[in-house]
Amino acid sequence: MYPQKPRPDRRATRRWNVMWPATLVIEGREHPCTILDLSALGACLEVQGLAAGPSTATLRSEQFDSLECRILWTRGVEAGIRFEAAPEAVMQLLKPVVPGLGRREKVIEATPPLPARRRSFSRFLREKLAG
Numbered sequence: 033m034y035p036q037k038p039r040p041d042r043r044a045t046r047r048w049n050v051m052w053p054a055t056l057v058i059e060g061r062e063h064p065c066t067i068l069d070l071s072a073l074g075a076c077l078e079v080q081g082l083a084a085g086p087s088t089a090t091l092r093s094e095q096f097d098s099l100e101c102r103i104l105w106t107r108g109v110e111a112g113i114r115f116e117a118a119p120e121a122v123m124q125l126l127k128p129v130v131p132g133l134g135r136r137e138k139v140i141e142a143t144p145p146l147p148a149r150r151r152s153f154s155r156f157l158r159e160k161l162a163g
Contacts, residue, residue: 045071048130054093067093070126072119074101077111089113095129
């Protein structure tokens with residue numbers, strides 16, 4: 033057996049792991065599901081009997097009411113969705129119910145600038161001997 037190469041994370045935003053019961057509504061039909069992880073852009077769901085193919089839907093949950101979304105992919109019992117709302121609007125909706133959501137972004141903004149590059153020892157000696 034050949035060793036598996038780790039796949040690079042192609043996600044554009046950080047995801048938060050949750051285990052929330054929800055309902056995915058597609059063309060009036062309700063599909064009970066579980067939200068496995070979510071971000072400002074989309075979510076990964078565990079849902080039984082979902083047909084493959086992109087389509088629009090509504091994701092309903094007790095935690096955040098409902099969000100319009102588009103089903104991007106299905107693999108077995110998992111499905112990936114992308115929210116139709118702007119990421120900022122989704123973040124505002126999810127911040128009160130997801131512990132730590134948005135905390136990482138604030139840390140990145142508050143990071144101080146890097147210190148100026150230090151001179152190498154050999155350059156220091158050359159400057160001392162020359163001057």
